Amino acid sequence: MRDKRRRGSAQKRSAGYRRRYKQVMLNRFIFGGIIIIIILIGTIIGVKMHRAGLETGNTDTDKPVSEKESENATQNTSVTNNNEPEENSHPVNNAANHKDDGMRIICIDAGHGGKDGGAEGDGTGYEKDDALKMALALQKALEKRNITVYMTRTDDSHVPLEERINLANDVKADLMVSIHRNEYKQDESIKGFETWVHSSMPADSTDAAKKIQEALNSTGYINDRGVKFGSQTSPQEDLYINSHCKGPSILMEMGFMSNSDDNYVFRTKTDELAEIMADALIRWFDAQGL
Secondary structure (H helix, E strand, O other): OOHHHHHHHHHHHHHHHHHHHHHHHHHHHHHHHHHHHHHHHHHHHHHHHHHHHHHHOOOOOOOOHHHHHHOOOOOOOOOOOOOEEOOOOOOOHHHHHHHOOOOOOEEEEEEEEOOOOOOOOOOOOOOHHHHHHHHHHHHHHHOOOOEEEEEOOOOOOOOOHHHHHHHHHOOOOOOOEEEEEEOOOOOOOOOOEEEEEOOOOOHHHHHHHHHHHHHOOOOOOEEEEEEEEEEOOEEEEEOHHHHOOOOOOOEEEEEOOOHHHHHHHHHHHHHHHHHHHHHHHHHHHHHHHO
């Protein structure tokens, strides 16, 4: 009888221990779940705050413009927190920056280079190589005409956009000429040469672009797509070169790499085109009184 009582008492204690154990585990589970929910809520709030900072520009993790933009990316004029333009002795694309040195200076920029191949078009070459070939030919043609020429690159190297602009600004170039090629794979029949200028339509840059386009059009074998302002994205947004060069600048899209006719003209008449462009630039210098 006593043994039965002891066994009954032991069973009751064992059942009590199991109930307490289950309650402890349940409490731990509930507590752990609350912690996980708090962490998730905190993460969501943090992500939203970070995104808000990116949208307004109030974050220290923003990269410099030169790292975020591609070769032909657009860039609006930068402003301070007071929405006033950053301090400059002169606005960008203003010939007043460089007219007092008594020299005729052109900075030639061969677009892309190195790891940045640019457009590929019909697969017969890279934009970076065509741009360099034309840039070197134009350098030769201009130097024959006693123009001082600075090159952003003379080989297949990658040069950041900021460095290209710094060179043109530091040497006080009268004009920066950035050479590129176009492409439009959706319609390979589209062809022609065009020149891009700052959206404010500065007279000096616009005149340089017009003189070059008119000279190229006079050959009779080039489709003249004319002078364009702003960028492919918007007429109010500018290509990096044009929005950061202190003096006059133009960006040339010399034919479509997706069009076989443009490729033939560009690659078989490189030297001839360079000579034509050099003559047009001499006329531009004369018109500017430089």
